[in-house]
Amino acid sequence: MQFVEIDEADAGQRLDNFLIRKLKGVPKSRIYRIVRHGEVRINKGRTKPDYRLKDGDIVRIPPIRTASRQPPPLARNLGWLEERVLYEDDVMLAIDKPSGMAVHGGSGINLGLIEALRQLRPNSRFLELVHRLDRDTSGVLLIAKKRSMLKDLHAQLRQGQTKKIYTALLAGAWQGKARRVEAALEKNQLSSGERMVRVSEEGKPAASRFVPTRNYQDIAAYPAGAALMEINLLTGRTHQARVHAAHIGQPIAGDSKYGDAAFNEAMKAYGLKRLFLHASSIAFTHSVQSCKMRIESPLAEDLQQVLEKLDLGA
Numbered sequence: 001m002q003f004v005e006i007d008e009a010d011a012g013q014r015l016d017n018f019l020i021r022k023l024k025g026v027p028k029s030r031i032y033r034i035v036r037h038g039e040v041r042i043n044k045g046r047t048k049p050d051y052r053l054k055d056g057d058i059v060r061i062p063p064i065r066t067a068s069r070q071p072p073p074l075a076r077n078l079g080w081l082e083e084r085v086l087y088e089d090d091v092m093l094a095i096d097k098p099s100g101m102a103v104h105g106g107s108g109i110n111l112g113l114i115e116a117l118r119q120l121r122p123n124s125r126f127l128e129l130v131h132r133l134d135r136d137t138s139g140v141l142l143i144a145k146k147r148s149m150l151k152d153l154h155a156q157l158r159q160g161q162t163k164k165i166y167t168a169l170l171a172g173a174w175q176g177k178a179r180r181v182e183a184a185l186e187k188n189q190l191s192s193g194e195r196m197v198r199v200s201e202e203g204k205p206a207a208s209r210f211v212p213t214r215n216y217q218d219i220a221a222y223p224a225g226a227a228l229m230e231i232n233l234l235t236g237r238t239h240q241a242r243v244h245a246a247h248i249g250q251p252i253a254g255d256s257k258y259g260d261a262a263f264n265e266a267m268k269a270y271g272l273k274r275l276f277l278h279a280s281s282i283a284f285t286h287s288v289q290s291c292k293m294r295i296e297s298p299l300a301e302d303l304q305q306v307l308e309k310l311d312l313g314a
Contacts, residue, residue: 016049139279169276171263174227207234222266
């Protein structure tokens with residue numbers, strides 16, 4: 001029998017979510033069953049799965065067999081992650097995520113960025129993703145070091161109080177000024193397990209603002225040219241920037257899922273080897289320091305080199 005005293009790090013979360021995290025490998029149905037049968041107690045009393053834990057609560061957890069799970073493989077030479085920290089204080093950190101690294105494990109990926117960060121900092125009691133970036137997207141990623149900060153940042157994201165700016169290269173020269181794109185997005189999963197998102201009236205509302213930075217007219221093998229853009233995500237849907245760009249007929253360079261094959265092939269001649277999408281900045285209110293904060297990530301070097309070649313018309 002385990003008796004766990006709740007502290008500030010765990011206070012405020014639901015009992016069921018706490019147990020799911022604590023009893024890794026145990027099916028959710030089993031967890032809900034032991035709560036329903038009263039085998040889990042809070043301060044010696046029965047409770048419900050949606051109970052919000054309080055600082056000082058004593059949670060009694062019965063002995064339960066957990067499924068054997070292989071832990072993520074220990075990674076070597078993780079010091080480079082520390083070099084990519086853009087900002088850090090007692091309650092959060094921001095890291096410059098590289099392209100090609102998933103933010104978390106799963107779907108055949110044993111070790112994502114958050115698992116690697118936990119290995120790098122074994123004494124950190126709490127490290128959780130505030131939001132996500134696609135595996136091929138680089139740039140600013142926020143990590144919470146306190147549950148209270150995680151909850152506050154999640155609330156700001158839900159209420160549209162954060163400002164996320166992405167830099168992207170789109171197929172075709174841009175016509176006119178900045179444009180707001182509103183198109184509801186619906187997530188689908190193919191039989192292969194691949195996740196796809198499409199514009200659909202049955203989807204969730206999504207809005208993005210596209211702001212042109214520069215047009216490139218003379219592109220070998222792609223006469224329509226290209227446009228360097230800032231994309232402000234006004235909502236935070238899965239694949240939003242990529243699907244909205246494709247929806248207006250100007251998909252993002254290097255996008256193998258929603259993109260233009262001819263444009264992607266043409267961009268290879270300029271050295272592009274991945275999705276040209278970079279999370280350039282995120283702005284929010286820091287609840288502990290009581291100030292507005294904007295964290296920026298310079299354009300990834302490989303993408304900068306592509307732009308330099310476009311400048312030269314190489």
